[in-house]
Amino acid sequence: MRITRLSVHHVEPRFSFLVVHTDDESLFGIGEACLEGKARVVQAALADFEPVLVGRDPRRIERIWHDLHRTTFYPIGSVLTSAISAVDQALWDLLGKHHEVPVHELLGGRVRDRVRAYRHVNVGDHGDAEVARDQQHIDELVAEARRAVEQGFTMIKTALPGPARGLETAAFVDFQARRFAALREAVGPTVDIGIDFHGRVGPALAKVLIRAIEPWSPLFVEEPCLPENVDAMADVARSTSVPIATGERLFTRWGFREVLEKQVAAVLQPDLAHCGGISEGRKIATMAETYYAQMAPHNPLGPVNLAASVQLDLVSPNFLCQEQIHLGEGLITRPFEVVDGYIEAPTAPGLGVELAPEVFESDWDGSWTVPNWQDPVDGALLPW
Known part of the structure; x- marks a missing residue:
């Protein structure tokens, strides 16, 4: 078996998939090929990788991973690791199909029979100028949370709504506390209940906000500040008893090493579409286990990345919960089902999903942009 070519297919509004073709036309692997707002850049990276891949035996996943990782003299970042992740997912899908078993069996067999998924609960954004809408926002948020529980979810996650300045007003902090208390x-x-600060605040404000919501027992606070300064996030973690989660913007095991060594996070959130794929996700999970850290894979993308994540979740003893926003309607032939808050272990070969015909018929070019937030008073750029 040999790789013959790669193809990338974009589907509006934000989904991109890689297909790795082989000399057996009936056998191909799929992966999610995206980086938020930069899908076309990842596609270009995959085209650059294609000469390294064509003619190779796709079953040599570990060797191929390292060959791709070392194609540049310089340390690689989000674009190349996203391209590697897509290839890695597709190669595991191929290997499972070749042996006619799910990927989790190739990874040593599952340690659980189903995967706990959570639902996002958010209703727009909020700023100081919208104080009159405070109660309306909270009422709508509470209604969404109750719907999630009625649907059987045992976990929800909300995000810090809207932009935040480096330090904020008492009214801002009070609103966040009332909002979280209403959810509880x-x-x-x-x-x-998890809450995602999304790196929207600095470490000093993060401490204030965590202290304000701590009485209502968050499961974790995600990205209390941007992850570039590990010591700053470690300082936040030491200031509270609330578990800290991070990892969606970290790549490969080397990106997670310092976070674990400095005991920054109780929960790691690698994204299998960005961190290096299933191969690297497994290594990160094993590293995390030695530090007693839990795994909650990040996935605000599509159902192929969800499928890859579920395969890893099933074999990771330290798995906590799985993010999902799209179960695959219109993108895969058999969308996922969440029953009583859980996804059952797939039994189909490979990743267990197949792309729907609509994916191959799409002619969208993959161009989309992430939000750009500015301070409404002085126009300064604020983190999204």
Whole structure:
């Protein structure tokens, strides 16, 4: 078996998939090929990788991973690791199909029979100029949370709404506390609530906000500040008993090493479309286990990345929960189902999903942009 070519298919509004073709036309592997707002750049990286891949035996996944990782003299970042991730997912899909078993069997067999998924609960954004809308926002958020519980979810996650300045007003902090308290009252003590600060605040404000919501027992606070300065995030972690989560913007095991060594996070969130794929996700999970850190893979993308994540979740003893926003309607032939908050272990070969015909018929070029937030008062750029 040999790789013959790669093809990338974009589907609006934000989905991109890689197909790795082989000399057996009936056998191909799929992966999610995206980087938020930079899908076309990842596509260009895959085209650059193609000469390294064509003619290779796709079953030599570990060797191919290292060959791609070392194609440049310089340390690689988000674009190249996203391209490697797509290839890695597709090669594991191919290997599973070749042996007619799910990927989790190739990884040593599952340690659980189903995967806990959570639902996002958010209703727009909020700023100081919208104080009159405070209660309306909270009422709508509470209604969304109750719907999630009615659907069987045992965990929800919300995000810090809207942009934030380096330090904020008492009114801003009070709103965040009332918002989280209302969520806890709505779902009760048996439903877990994560909150994503999304790197929108600095470490000093993060400490203030975490202290304000701590009485209502968040499961974790995600990205309390941007992840570039590990010591700053470690300082936030030491200031609270609330578990800290991070990892969606980190790549490969080397990107997670310092986070673990400095005990920054109780929960790691590698994204299998960006961190290096299933191969690297498995190594990150094993590293995390030695530091007693939990795994909650990041996935605000599509169902192929979800499929890859589920395969890893099934074999990771330290798995906590799985992010999902799209179960695959219109993108895969058999969309995922979440029953009582869980996804059952797939039994189909490979990743267990197949792309729908609509994916191959799409002529969208993959161009989309991420939000650009500015301070409404002085026009300064604020982190999204």
